[in-house]
Amino acid sequence: MIEYPSGLIKYCPLVIQRGDYYSTKKLIKHLSLPVEKINTCNNGCMLYWKDDVDLEYCKFYGDPRYKSTRGRDPRQNYLIDVFLEPLIEELLQLWHVCVRTYDHATNNAFILRTALMRTVNDLPAYGMASGWSIVGVMGCQVCMDDTRAFHLQYSRKAFYFDCHKQFLPEHHPYRRNNKAFTINRVENKVARPRLTGDQILDWVADISPAVEMSLSLPSGYGSDHKWTNIDRT
Numbered sequence: 402m403i404e405y406p407s408g409l410i411k412y413c414p415l416v417i418q419r420g421d422y423y424s425t426k427k428l429i430k431h432l433s434l435p436v437e438k439i440n441t442c443n444n445g446c447m448l449y450w451k452d453d454v455d456l457e458y459c460k461f462y463g464d465p466r467y468k469s470t471r472g473r474d475p476r477q478n479y480l481i482d483v484f485l486e487p488l489i490e491e492l493l494q495l496w497h498v499c500v501r502t503y504d505h506a507t508n509n510a511f512i513l514r515t516a517l518m519r520t521v522n523d524l525p526a527y528g529m530a531s532g533w534s535i536v537g538v539m540g541c542q543v544c545m546d547d548t549r550a551f552h553l554q555y556s557r558k559a560f561y562f563d564c565h566k567q568f569l570p571e572h573h574p575y576r577r578n579n580k581a582f583t584i585n586r587v588e589n590k591v592a593r594p595r596l597t598g599d600q601i602l603d604w605v606a607d608i609s610p611a612v613e614m615s616l617s618l619p620s621g622y623g624s625d626h627k628w629t630n631i632d633r634t
Contacts, residue, residue: 527542
C-alpha cells in the first residue's frame with residue numbers, strides 16, 4: 402500500500418485515493434517519471450534489490466519473501482537506512498557520475514551535479530537518519546558520549562535538566578546560579594565542540610559493526626556510544 406500525506410490526499414484524483422500501488426503507478430506514468438517496484442522483507446531488515454533481487458527468503462532471518470503480512474503489527478519498527486538505500490544510490494550517482502541536463506532558459510545543455518546539504522525533520526527522524534539513537538542519557542547528538550545527563554534514581558528515566566548551562570558563554574550568570582537550577586551546583590565545564598566528519602570516522606573505525614543480522618546493534622552500544630548502524634563500505 403502507498404501512503405500519502407493526509408493534507409495532500411484530498412487534492413489527488415479519486416482513482417488514487419485508495420492508495421494502492423497500481424493507482425500510484427498509473428498517476429506517475431503521466432508525469433513521465435520512471436517507476437521501480439522494490440520488495441522489502443516483512444521485518445523491514447532488507448530490500449530485494451540489486452544483488453538480492455532474486456532471493457526468495459530474507460538473508461538475515463530466513464522468512465519467505467511473499468509471506469502474507471495479514472495480522473502483523475503495523476506499528477513495528479523498521480530500519481530507515483534500509484529504505485533509504487535506493488535514494489542514497491541516486492544521490493551518489495548525481496554527485497559522482499552527474500547527469501546531462503537541458504536548460505530551456507539559456508537553450509544550452511550542462512552537466513548537473515547534486516549534493517544533499519541538509520535535511521528537515523523532527524528529532525526521532527534525525528536520530529534514524531544520522532545513525533545515533535536519541536534514546537537514553539547519550540541521546541544528545543551534540544554531546545554524544547560527553548554528556549551530563551543521568552538516570553533518575555527511582556524511575557530510571559533519562560534526565561537532561563541543567564545540561565544546557567555548559568553551552569552558555571563562560572561568564573554567563575546562569576553558570577554561577579546554584580539556586581534556580583540544580584541546588585549548590587556551579588557549571589564550570591565548557592561544552593565540547595560538535596565532532597567533525599573526520600573525527601566521527603576515526604571514532605567508528607574502532608567499533609565492530611553488526612554484520613550477522615542487520616537488526617542487531619554494533620558492539621559497545623549503550624555503554625560507549627549510541628551508533629545504531631555502522632557501515633564503512
